[in-house]
Amino acid sequence: MNAHCTRLHLFMDGELSESDAEGFRNHLPRCAACEGGLRDLLQLELLAARALGTGVVEAPAAKPEGNVVALGAWVRRNARVVAPLAMAASLCAVFVPRMMPAAEVPAVVFLDNQPTRELEARLFDPRADKHRPYSPMRGGADGLEAGKVTLPLRPLAQMEERKDFRGIVAAYVLHGQWQQAQAVLAREPESLARNIDLSVVALQEGRYQDALMLLDKPVVREHPRNAQALWNRGLALRALGQKDAAAAAFEQVAELDEPGWSDEARGLAKGLREEVAR
Numbered sequence: 001m002n003a004h005c006t007r008l009h010l011f012m013d014g015e016l017s018e019s020d021a022e023g024f025r026n027h028l029p030r031c032a033a034c035e036g037g038l039r040d041l042l043q044l045e046l047l048a049a050r051a052l053g054t055g056v057v058e059a060p061a062a063k064p065e066g067n068v069v070a071l072g073a074w075v076r077r078n079a080r081v082v083a084p085l086a087m088a089a090s091l092c093a094v095f096v097p098r099m100m101p102a103a104e105v106p107a108v109v110f111l112d113n114q115p116t117r118e119l120e121a122r123l124f125d126p127r128a129d130k131h132r133p134y135s136p137m138r139g140g141a142d143g144l145e146a147g148k149v150t151l152p153l154r155p156l157a158q159m160e161e162r163k164d165f166r167g168i169v170a171a172y173v174l175h176g177q178w179q180q181a182q183a184v185l186a187r188e189p190e191s192l193a194r195n196i197d198l199s200v201v202a203l204q205e206g207r208y209q210d211a212l213m214l215l216d217k218p219v220v221r222e223h224p225r226n227a228q229a230l231w232n233r234g235l236a237l238r239a240l241g242q243k244d245a246a247a248a249a250f251e252q253v254a255e256l257d258e259p260g261w262s263d264e265a266r267g268l269a270k271g272l273r274e275e276v277a278r
Helices: 008-012 018-030 032-051 072-077 079-099 153-161 165-174 178-186 192-204 208-222 227-239 243-254 261-277
Strands: none
Touching: 008 018, 008 032, 018 032, 153 165, 165 178, 165 192, 178 192, 192 208, 192 227, 208 227, 227 243, 227 261, 243 261
């Protein structure tokens, strides 16, 4: 590694002087680490742009939030470097998924390697709905500390190739990438799965009445024993101050005898009943 290897993100963000940028361009073909890093960042842009329903966009005046890198102007300035790497990134996104079975999703994608969970609500995808003790992050505006665990790119490309939208939404939500999750959900037709995942977004944004509206119809009329819908409905009712109704929703979850979830639901219901009694 040399001094150029520490400048990849500065190069991507257009923050190097012209002479330093030219030096990095000359360094890039001779450094496998920098070339791989640039390819990963380009693949992330391709995935994010596809999720958001956009192409590569003009770089805004302010630096974009999250992991979405605006590359329009940068791509034009560095076309001779980007062209082969972008081709490699797109080929990786399209062809590599076919080479690996669907089951081989790294634990980090759905945070299976974490001892606790930071998201109190429940997603529809069973891979993202494995019970772990709830331990909210403190001091973060989003509840989840986005970026603490990096979301790998290749599994996202694999899931997109398989049109595994539930997995994509779950991965984005678990890693705090709410804008990307909403963009995927916006393209889906109405369904129980979509309503449950949308209710997670609504709860995250403090839109408790919206979450309740998304869940009332499927819970009351069509899927009265769906654990994820009942759970999220309980969270929305609790936030709205309807503690008796929230306790009833959690008691319904407790009756389903789900490992871990039923015990936690029972504890939540008990706490709410005690609050009402006091």
